[in-house]
Amino acid sequence: MTDERDFDRIARAFMAEGTTQLADRVLERSLADVHRTRQRRALLRAPWRTPVMNIYGKLAAAAVVVVAVGALGVWFLSPGSSSAPVGGPPAVSASPAEPPEPSASPEPSPSPTPPPTVAPLSGSFTSTRHGISLATPAEWTTQPATETWDGRPFPNYGDPDVDLIRDPVHQGELWLMMASKPLEAADSDQWPADQLAALECVPMPLSVDGATGLIGATFDRTDCSAAFVTSGGRGYMIRLYDSNGGYDRAWFDRVLATVDLRPEDAVD
Amino acid sequence: MERALVELAQHGDEEAFASLARMAGDRLMAVAVRILRDVDRAEDAVQQTIVAAWQDLPTLRDPDRFAGWLYRILVHACYAELRRERRWTDTVRVLPDTPVAQDDILSIDDRDQLERAFRRLPPDQRAVFAFHHYLGMRLPEIAETLDIPLGTAKSRLHYATASLRAAIDADARTSPSTGERSA
Numbered sequence: 290m291t292d293e294r295d296f297d298r299i300a301r302a303f304m305a306e307g308t309t310q311l312a313d314r315v316l317e318r319s320l321a322d323v324h325r326t327r328q329r330r331a332l333l334r335a336p337w338r339t340p341v342m343n344i345y346g347k348l349a350a351a352a353v354v355v356v357a358v359g360a361l362g363v364w365f366l367s368p369g370s371s372s373a374p375v376g377g378p379p380a381v382s383a384s385p386a387e388p389p390e391p392s393a394s395p396e397p398s399p400s401p402t403p404p405p406t407v408a409p410l411s412g413s414f415t416s417t418r419h420g421i422s423l424a425t426p427a428e429w430t431t432q433p434a435t436e437t438w439d440g441r442p443f444p445n446y447g448d449p450d451v452d453l454i455r456d457p458v459h460q461g462e463l464w465l466m467m468a469s470k471p472l473e474a475a476d477s478d479q480w481p482a483d484q485l486a487a488l489e490c491v492p493m494p495l496s497v498d499g500a501t502g503l504i505g506a507t508f509d510r511t512d513c514s515a516a517f518v519t520s521g522g523r524g525y526m527i528r529l530y531d532s533n534g535g536y537d538r539a540w541f542d543r544v545l546a547t548v549d550l551r552p553e554d555a556v557d
Numbered sequence: 558m559e560r561a562l563v564e565l566a567q568h569g570d571e572e573a574f575a576s577l578a579r580m581a582g583d584r585l586m587a588v589a590v591r592i593l594r595d596v597d598r599a600e601d602a603v604q605q606t607i608v609a610a611w612q613d614l615p616t617l618r619d620p621d622r623f624a625g626w627l628y629r630i631l632v633h634a635c636y637a638e639l640r641r642e643r644r645w646t647d648t649v650r651v652l653p654d655t656p657v658a659q660d661d662i663l664s665i666d667d668r669d670q671l672e673r674a675f676r677r678l679p680p681d682q683r684a685v686f687a688f689h690h691y692l693g694m695r696l697p698e699i700a701e702t703l704d705i706p707l708g709t710a711k712s713r714l715h716y717a718t719a720s721l722r723a724a725i726d727a728d729a730r731t732s733p734s735t736g737e738r739s740a
Binding site for chain 2: 299323443513
């Protein structure tokens with residue numbers, strides 16, 4: 290087993306490999322593009338730090354915020370409001386607010402990828418290997434497992450021993466993963482706890498298709514957004530990976546509510 | 558000096574921007590190569606970054622944050638390159654001949670395993686891993702640079718590290734020669 294210090298040295302050596310110089314032709318080409326590209330004008334460039342405000346200014350600002358929040362609340366709660374997308378919370382952009390993705394290059398540039406939109410669960414997937422079926426977004430693509438899962442709690446994206454269901458656009462950034470294995474000598478109550486302990490995630494009880502287990506409580510950590518349950522002598526892992534944060538625990542709960550565990554159908 | 562150049566460039570001074578691009582070019586290229594593992598794609602990502610930075614520079618609020626802001630644009634350009642790669646080809650492109658550090662830390666087997674495992678990491682994990690192990694940034698700095706929560710940065714690094722460690726350990730189990738790594 291590689292210890293931590295050893296791994297850090299190996300990782301640094303691995304990262305040290307490769308070029309560290311930008312070719313002059315690339316720089317010159319880039320600057321030629323710059324010359325042909327107009328700058329976006331900042332419509333309103335707010336100062337980085339808020340200027341000191343007197344008490345009346347603060348009161349006025351607070352009043353504006355209260356009125357705005359109230360108006361937003363009334364609008365949001367009104368029966369005609371259509372702000373909430375089907376199936377979950379509003380989508381979160383994959384891009385940071387400040388620097389938009391590169392857009393206007395005179396040379397062919399990649400078409401901009403839309404941010405993830407929380408998709409409704411209108412499709413389904415049945416695993417031929419792991420004995421589980423569940424509802425999925427219909428447009429997501431599937432990559433069924435072709436090997437037996439060895440039980441590691443954090444398989445890689447694309448590993449052959451897990452079922453993978455991924456967003457067709459964001460792929461490695463947004464996916465569901467399922468796997469199961471016989472518990473053998475492991476205790477069915479202890480197994481979910483051991484999986485989450487290996488990931489250093491705080492466990493929280495849950496039930497999936499009548500089977501009890503645990504889910505990571507700190508759902509903002511992508512390695513903790515996984516449920517581990519046991520049923521019929523098998524341990525199941527169901528994982529959501531969303532590095533952009535648009536798919537939350539509520540959405541994952543809706544997925545879990547559709548899960549049908551069929552340990553008798555699993556193939557080892 | 559950089560701040561003065563940024564302020565000039567924000568007001569449309571192309572010469573000032575060219576100086577900034579020359580100062581940052583090598584750094585951007587080094588990071589892009591480490592994320593993308595492909596020199597041609599890294600050059601494309603850097604070119605897109607430079608043009609996008611010029612376009613959007615007037616919207617940068619704090620000129621002192623130019624370096625981090627530039628890294629953030631670069632990372633998103635790398636994400637776009639990786640998405641384009643996945644759409645157009647399934648083949649794995651190997652890094653062309655580049656200077657390879659020859660030392661006893663990284664065996665050939667380790668290197669191959671790491672290369673394969675790294676290419677399978679999601680783009681966001683690659684970026685955090687490169688920022689940490691190449692640029693030597695700590696997690697709070699990475700989180701601030703990439704504009705992501707600290708927990709997310711921590712999670713991405715944890716996940717990437719676990720994947721790469723598993724690859725090395727799997728190799729060590731199958732190849733006795735790699736098990737001789739000194740502690």
